[in-house]
Amino acid sequence: QESPKLSEVWTSFERHYANSENPKDKAKVATYRSDFSKFIQHTGDTRLSMLNRSHALGFRDALRALPDTTVAGFKELTGFKAKDFRNLSLDRQCEIASEENLTARSAPGVRNALKRTAAVLAWFDREHWTKFNVLNPLPDVPNAQSEKQGEAFQYDSEETRTLLTSDHILGSLSVDELWCMLVLYYTGARLREITPMLGEDLLIVDGPNSEGLHIREEHELGRKVKNKASIRVVPIHEDLKNLGFLQYANRKPRDPLFPDLWDTTGNRAGSFSKKLKALGMEKGIRPTVRPSHGFRHHVIGLWREAEKRQDLQDAYLGHAMRSQQANYSGFKAVAKAAEDVWPELPDKQKLIAYLWPEN
Template structure:
């Protein structure tokens, strides 16, 4: 259900993460259910983990306040706890006021108020235990340094809610966007301090409940490329490459947009591909997208559209031997885990697409993913197949097809109309 570190369950169809927690046996009659389950309102695994930890803490506090007391059956309905919002303890407090529950005994102290708790080592322990992605560690480390600089100390035990609010306000006053403050700065601190609470180093998380209001951005066009933009990019892939770029980068420009157009994959799922990621299943060529390169951390196999094969993609794949298709590790300039070479390829592709005059309101790489979804609906590709192909569905959904998956997936992929573009002279 929920992993030890608070990684929540992802809904197999919607991709939205869920909070799930079994109700202790002693409280089932009082609460009226055996499991608490509700949406965390996000598809982002990092945000979901933070929200899950916060809800776990709130629920634990509410249950500890109830203290396992037996509730009189005639008064049960009047004071039943809404466990989705019980984190504030409001429901338990109401029950106490009504005389339905005896005052809870004081919980055993898990942290000493006068014991300093260094913030940086807490973050390092959290990053190691939670196995945060190197890119997340790189992004969050300066956040902790900035908080320490603002506070003038690194003692997590001395941080108050007012400190976090003041820091948040200072960031916003410094013209940092509300989204960045919410999703990077406050999120990083919340997660780190919650880890300290979970480890018994802090009594409570002073950042819990601190929110940043974000105004919804106006949507003035579709997220995916339109037909003209798709034609512009794909036509450009057929141009003779510049002598100033590497063979691998030329190949990335030539093939990555086409692969994304016919698979709906993320660019950074395609740029790490090697020859071993092209597999033959029942006579059908498939691309195996590895779990390590997949946002959902699950591998999937997607059939190659016949148009890709006819253009010679497999011929190029064979020329690479054991080397990556779109970069040469031997020419790496000290690439780090936090910014691996294949991600740099994606960044350079985005710059190239921008140079073609594509509307800057469309993500230069992710636009293919949205376009694929739109076209898949037009050709009546079943939603569950589309979700599997794009990596939105869980393994249970994919397992329903079993050995028939290659045939089913190819049938649906071949429904996609071919892009008819001419080579520029």
């Protein structure tokens, strides 16, 4: 049997939910109709079996060109209520957006529209046992993390120096926040891998002078990792030890390693990240959505400049390992490789003064 056209897919979806006694189902129909009708306009109401990846990517690009209908005074700007405007043809919407220089739809707005469209196709997949949902998984929608699409933000050497030496920045951060920033700099770990750590995550891996931080999952504490390779023990760099990190991190097993930044929701970690962004901008550092992640990409750059083996870098940073030598990248080898990756600290004594104010 030939697969239905997209308009028939929508008709089935609308018939199913519009007759529901649940008011949320009826609201779902009203919310999804506009996005799916745009999808039908974009693809030319093709048959479901003819959908392909280019349809999904083209639809994503078409959504990006549409204006944000949630901005204040939208009716005064366009002469249309938001609901009526969304029911116009794609071409007409883009034409008005261009004439009036309207604000473009945000990345979350594009992503949500794609999700709603994919949800209709997913429903049809389940009901009719088809395999035609090319919007699932969804195409990526870039955000404002960098000025160039697809470019990963990373601090350059001068920005890193500013973060580690500016009296304004160092004096505005708590001791816990300072240690967290330094751990991010010397491990390249993700912020949400570091902030939920406990005293028991400070490990002696293989005798004296072989300390590491254990990155793992523990969902009841809000600890999650990106993939299996992210579960790892990261060697503690000698520079961190010389600053006194082992003394700072000497805590009871279930006590937070960074008390100011620990909670199960990650809200405190998010607040720290925003604070770091604001302080950096005051000192001329480029704004970014995820300032703590800039350390991770900076560390990747340092490892590449040092021309270290790929499997050692992957093991250190928790990347899915691509090297055939991955099985040989043990803790000692990783710790040894990391010794000369980082340049000398720009002002060690200043950092010590802020890290140990009581002394």
